[in-house]
Amino acid sequence: MPDDRAAGAADGATSHEEAYRANLANWEARVPLHVASESSYDLAGYLDDPAKLSGVVAHDAPALGDLSGQRVVHVQCHIGTDTLSLARLGGQVTGVDFSPSALAVARDLAQRSGADIRYLEAPFDEIPDRLPETFDLVYTGVGALNWLPSVRRWAEVVAGLLAPGGRLFLRESHPVLWALDDERDDDQLVIAYPYFEHDEPLRWDDPTTYTGPGEVASPTTYEWNHGLGEIVQAVLDAGLRLTRLEEHREVEWQALPFMVPTSGGRYALPEHGERLPLMFTLEAIREP
Secondary structure: OOOOOOOOEEOOOOOHHHHHHHHHHHHHHHHHHHHHOOOOOOHHHHHHOOOOOOHHHHHHHHHHOOOOOOEEEEEOOOOOHHHHHHHHOOOEEEEEEOOHHHHHHHHHHHHHHOOOOEEEEOOHHHHHHHOOOOEEEEEEOOOOHHHOOOHHHHHHHHHHOEEEEEEEEEEEEOHHHHHEOOOOOOOOOOEOOOOOOOOOOEEEEOOOEOOEOOOOOOOEEEEOOOOHHHHHHHHHHOOOEEEEEEEEOOEOOOOOOOOEEOOOOOEEOOOOHHHOOOEEEEEEEOOO
């Protein structure tokens, strides 16, 4: 999921390795806060209700369809609620993440739920070396691309994970949204941050996390934006055929202070929603 981005400024020269270490420390520190969050993750709910799906996967389920018998890999899976939900749609699921603490929670949740899910710890760039097999579906959740410096590398990795005829499914925050000034409390939409991919990440020093109360012990993070055209072209250049590209007027969290909740449990502009795309869905396949 995305960060709250409540504070931040452009950083000086920062290596990708330095950014990786800071982001890993931040996500490791978030795990206990996310585990404790009933409103955002509700781990107990998955144990009480064997049919429960995460809000993200429940939204995507009609497009994903019946996954019975399909080999599914969920990259950047965090603590595994979306991963478990994919398994509950019938998938034979592998979850991958860089955070050992998050994966410990994910494994425990799967085991206690009776779900046969394989988990793998790997930095994103090293997935091809540590997972030398292919899948019918590559799924990546909301708030994932902004943690990766190169969308071309991302596309190469996910394309390499797909078997012939396999499908990529991505629903993600829109890059225009990431570029907005998210501290304004009026209804003005003002570009304040890069829209196109930039080698130098933006640095954020924010002890909060999107689940609410509690402070993150390692508050520094580094993020990158990627333009929609850059994302689409990277997918095409990786050898996939685009089958769907849809922009949405709702987003999974209150990305701007003046957004209002919708009936579907997401957030939207209070009026004139036609001014701004908030999310997008992209699907692509590897030709047989």
